[in-house]
Amino acid sequence: MIKSVLLISRQAPWAGLGAAEALDIALAAGAFDLPLSILFMDDGVLQLLDKQQPQTLEQKDLSANLQALPLFGIEQLYVAQHCLAQRGLDHRTLAVAAEVLDDSQIQQLIRQYDYVMTL
Amino acid sequence: MAMKFVISVLSASHAPSTRRALRFAQATLAAGHEIVRVFFYQDGVLIASNNIVVAQDQQDIAKQWQTFIAEHKLDAVVCIAAALRRGVLDQAEAQRYQRDAVNLAGVYQLSGLGQLHDGLQQADRFISFGGE
Amino acid sequence: MTTLHILNASPVHASQLNSCLRVLSVEDAVVLCGEAVQALRIGSEAAKQLQACDRAYRLYALEEDVCARAIDLADLPVTLLDYPAFVALCVEYARVNSWT
Numbered sequence: 001m002i003k004s005v006l007l008i009s010r011q012a013p014w015a016g017l018g019a020a021e022a023l024d025i026a027l028a029a030g031a032f033d034l035p036l037s038i039l040f041m042d043d044g045v046l047q048l049l050d051k052q053q054p055q056t057l058e059q060k061d062l063s064a065n066l067q068a069l070p071l072f073g074i075e076q077l078y079v080a081q082h083c084l085a086q087r088g089l090d091h092r093t094l095a096v097a098a099e100v101l102d103d104s105q106i107q108q109l110i111r112q113y114d115y116v117m118t119l
Numbered sequence: 120m121a122m123k124f125v126i127s128v129l130s131a132s133h134a135p136s137t138r139r140a141l142r143f144a145q146a147t148l149a150a151g152h153e154i155v156r157v158f159f160y161q162d163g164v165l166i167a168s169n170n171i172v173v174a175q176d177q178q179d180i181a182k183q184w185q186t187f188i189a190e191h192k193l194d195a196v197v198c199i200a201a202a203l204r205r206g207v208l209d210q211a212e213a214q215r216y217q218r219d220a221v222n223l224a225g226v227y228q229l230s231g232l233g234q235l236h237d238g239l240q241q242a243d244r245f246i247s248f249g250g251e
Numbered sequence: 252m253t254t255l256h257i258l259n260a261s262p263v264h265a266s267q268l269n270s271c272l273r274v275l276s277v278e279d280a281v282v283l284c285g286e287a288v289q290a291l292r293i294g295s296e297a298a299k300q301l302q303a304c305d306r307a308y309r310l311y312a313l314e315e316d317v318c319a320r321a322i323d324l325a326d327l328p329v330t331l332l333d334y335p336a337f338v339a340l341c342v343e344y345a346r347v348n349s350w351t
Contacts, residue, residue, distance in 0.1 A: 003240055008348075010270075021161055021201065028232035034240070041274075042266050082273060103273045111252055111276060115245045116348040119129075119161075122342050129351060135285050136259055136351075139313075146334035152342070244341055250259055250351035251285050 003114035004035040010118060012043035013062050014054060019047050022119035023065045030072025037076035038069075039109065040098065045083045050095035066096045080106060123155045125238040128163035129249025132171055132181035137163070140248035141184055148191060156194045156238035159227070161249060164202040167195075167227040170220075181224075188226040199229040253278045255344035259285035259351070262297035267350040269300070277306045280344060282332065284313035291317065291324050298325035311340065 007026055011018030022044075029036035040048055047062060054061050069077065077098040084090050084100070101109060110116055126144055130136045147154055159167055166181045173179040188195045202223070203212060209223040223229065239245055256279060262268040268290055271281065283290055290297035291312060301310065302325070314331040317324075332340065341347050 005236075005239065010351075017161065017201075017204075024200065025232055025235070029236050032233055032236055034236050042270055080270075083270075106274045107276045110254055110274060110346075110348070114346065115239055116254065116346050117127075117245065117247065118348055118350050119249075120342075124341075139259075139284060142334050143337060146338045150335060150338050152338070244347060246257070246341055246347045247349045247351065249349070251261075 002035060004037075004112075005029060005115045005117055006110060006113035007036055007038045008116065008118040009038055009040050009044040009047065010042040013047045013052070014057055014059055015043065018119060019044065020060075020062060020065070023062065025117065025119070026069060026074050027065065027072050030069065030074045033073060036074055037078065037113070038074065039078040039080065039101070039106065041080040041083050045079050045087065045089065048079060048094040048096055048098055049089070050093055052095075063095050069096075078106075078109060122152045122243040123241060124152055125156050125158065125235070125242040125245045126154060127158045127160060127235065127245070127247035127249075128166065129161040129247055130251075131162040131165040132184075134162070134251060136248040136250055137166060137184075138178065138180050141180060141187060143246070143248070145187065154191075154193055155242045156196055156234065157188065158235045158238060159195070159197040160201050160232075160235070162205070163249065164197050164205050164207050167197045167202070167224055168207050169222045169224045185224050185226050195227045196230045196234045197223065197227045198232060198235075200231070202229055252345035253280070255280045255282060255340060255347045257282045257284065257347065257349045258287035258290075259349075261286040262290040262295075262300075268297055271350060272300060272304050275304065275306055275308055278308070280309040280311060280340065282311045282313065282337070282340065283329075284316050288312050288316045288320060288322060291322050291327060291329060293323045293325040295325065298327060301325075301327055313337065
């Protein structure tokens with residue numbers, strides 16, 4: 001039986017390699033056709049914001065990787081509502097489609113997966 | 120009941136979580152469980168460097184990891200992409216990128232994230248150690 | 252199917268504790284190790300958060316980390332673990348979520 005993974009991504013996009021290296025785990029799962037979903041939480045929600053300008057930091061734009069996820073079969077993206085609210089972001093459009101979940105929905109989400117990996 | 124573990128290490132050799140990972144791995148085998156793979160990712164790839172020098176009065180956790188892996192013939196995989204960007208190279212990669220130093224310790228193998236997922240599909244439990 | 256959450260960061264410095272307590276399910280367990288054991292200090296805000304969680308969960312801490320830090324334990328039902336007990340706990344729970 002194939003085992004599923006929930007990847008919880010908590011790092012801000014321009015705070016080091018954490019965010020990109022978490023996404024690489026997702027892309028690798030997709031490349032091997034393995035079931036993996038991503039939940040963006042804490043500063044990880046910042047990866048989804050539109051209108052970011054990473055080129056001013058001479059950084060690669062992560063949104064290309066995010067947009068590639070469905071092409072790799074990673075379609076389920078979730079984002080924690082309370083983390084958006086904490087950062088004053090509820091009203092913002094996200095650059096990538098992600099389902100917004102409240103705390104109790106996240107509790108249920110975690111229980112659906114064989115593995116949970118938090119980066 | 121004996122279980123199959125995949126253990127992932129995400130922090131460098133001086134981090135408390137890296138020592139914790141080793142003590143956990145030792146206890147896992149002592150309890151009769153199997154470690155399918157130890158996967159080194161993010162700063163954890165730095166543990167695989169041959170060049171770490173630790174003061175005499177301190178614990179050499181990188182060395183202890185090497186000894187542990189060798190003793191139990193564990194499958195210790197270091198993520199190649201993470202290793203390259205942190206300067207940990209084997210012979211092949213040093214040649215490919217024309218770098219002077221080969222510093223991947225012999226008990227480790229460079230490979231891709233696919234090995235992490237392959238391990239997870241075989242295992243019963245996954246635990247990672249990283250951060251502080 | 253229950254989850255074992257492992258926290259290792261300072262409750263003041265990082266958001267692991269806050270976030271973990273929000274997404275904890277009933278019957279999950281929390282293991283505090285590294286700087287996360289600071290949450291056991293009597294009178295601390297973090298200890299109060301642990302006490303106030305509205306879902307029943309089991310609380311554990313790595314004994315070596317508690318001992319190292321001269322912690323006066325808050326009134327919490329915490330079980331101290333050595334490494335063999337830590338491994339046994341990981342076997343008992345369906346999944347292990349290490350917060351980093």
